[in-house]
Amino acid sequence: GENVEQHPSTLSVQEGDSAVIKCTYSDSASNYFPWYKQELGKRPQLIIDIRSNVGEKKDQRIAVTLNKTAKHFSLHITETQPEDSAVYFCAASIRGYQKVTFGTGTKLQVIP
Amino acid sequence: GAVVSQHPSWVICKSGTSVKIECRSLDFQATTMFWYRQFPKQSLMLMATSNEGSKATYEQGVEKDKFLINHASLTLSTLTVTSAHPEDSSFYICSARGGAGANVLTFGAGSRLTVL
Numbered sequence: 520g521e522n523v524e525q526h527p528s529t530l531s532v533q534e535g536d537s538a539v540i541k542c543t544y545s546d547s548a549s550n551y552f553p554w555y556k557q558e559l560g561k562r563p564q565l566i567i568d569i570r571s572n573v574g575e576k577k578d579q580r581i582a583v584t585l586n587k588t589a590k591h592f593s594l595h596i597t598e599t600q601p602e603d604s605a606v607y608f609c610a611a612s613i614r615g616y617q618k619v620t621f622g623t624g625t626k627l628q629v630i631p
Numbered sequence: 632g633a634v635v636s637q638h639p640s641w642v643i644c645k646s647g648t649s650v651k652i653e654c655r656s657l658d659f660q661a662t663t664m665f666w667y668r669q670f671p672k673q674s675l676m677l678m679a680t681s682n683e684g685s686k687a688t689y690e691q692g693v694e695k696d697k698f699l700i701n702h703a704s705l706t707l708s709t710l711t712v713t714s715a716h717p718e719d720s721s722f723y724i725c726s727a728r729g730g731a732g733a734n735v736l737t738f739g740a741g742s743r744l745t746v747l
Contacts (some may be wrong), residue, residue, distance in 0.1 A: 553736070562724060562738040563675070608674060619665075619736055621675045 521546040523611050525622030532599050533630050540625045542609035543591040549611040552592050553619070554583060557606045566607075567594070599629045633659050637725050637739025644715055645747055652710045652742045654725030660705035661727035665736070666698075669722040678723075681708040715746040 522545040532538045544552075550571035555563035569576045569583045569592065576583050580599075585592040596603055609622040634657040644650050654664055662683045667675040679700050680688040687700035697719075699711040708727075712719050724741040 560741075560743075562740045564738075565735055568735070618677065618680070620677075623674045624672075626672075 521549060521611055521618075521620040523609060523620050523622040525609050525625055527625060528623065529626045529628070531628045531630060534599060534601060536599055538594075538596045538599050538603070538627055538629075540594045540607055540609070540627070541591060542593070542611075542622050543589075544611040544620075545590065546611070546613075547587075547590065548613050551612050552583070552585060553610050553612075554594050555608045555610065555621075557608065557624075559605075563608060596627075599627075601629050601631050603627060604629045633727070633735070633737040635661075635725065635727055635737045635739040637742055639742055640740060641743050641745075643745045643747065646716055647714055649711055649713045650715055650744060652712075652723055652725075652744075654708045654710070654727070654739050656706045656727050656737075659727075661708075662705060664702060664708040664725055664727045666700065666708075666710050667724045667726065669724060669741075671722075675724065678710075683708075712744065715744070717746045720744055720746045 525542045553568035554566050556566045557563040567578050567581050567583050569585050580597045582595045606624045606626050608624050610619050612619040636655045636657050642650055664681040666678045668678050669675050677690050678693045681700045681702040683702045683705050689695045702708040722741050722743050725739040726736045
């Protein structure tokens with residue numbers, strides 16, 4: 520089955536700096552890669568996703584890149600703000616297939 | 632957008648009792664729902680896939696007799712933790728695909744179970 524690895528497990532950045540979280544996946548058939556943000560005690564919320572037919576997608580301060588050959592994808596947050604502090608999960612799945620495999624999570628702390 | 636309602640949010644029960652958690656898709660039909668378990672500071676672990684009108688598909692290592700799943704309608708799936716023990720204490724979250732984009736998973740708010 521699919522295996523998703525995520526690094527780092529914790530990340531501290533100064534407010535205004537950029538944060539990068541990296542994930543790798545094992546199943547070359549995976550072609551849909553969402554990223555979720557989970558605040559303490561709350562539900563995961565989709566923040567951005569990317570499909571395998573594109574290499575990069577951007578939404579304001581958040582961007583995701585995908586390298587299908589290397590089977591890795593990354594989340595980039597620029598101009599970080601304290602409200603960006605949360606746990607971020609990457610995930611991988613096959614479009615049209617039900618199962619989504621999550622990474623182990625990255626706890627991001629933005630220091631004011 | 633798609634909304635998934637889950638309740639109860641919090642439940643405390645005595646060891647040996649059973650607890651039922653409900654997951655509802657409010658504005659869409661979900662033929663499939665997913666149940667996850669999340670331990671503190673850990674990732675979301677898929678427990679089972681709930682299929683409307685048929686038996687749930689359980690992940691390896693998940694006891695189907697312990698975690699009963701029923702998906703009797705297109706908008707409701709229930710997870711019953713039977714004969715709960717303290718080690719069952721955890722955060723349980725359901726999710727479903729719906730709304731704009733069939734690949735997007737929408738999560739319920741989660742249910743924190745504490746077994747005394």
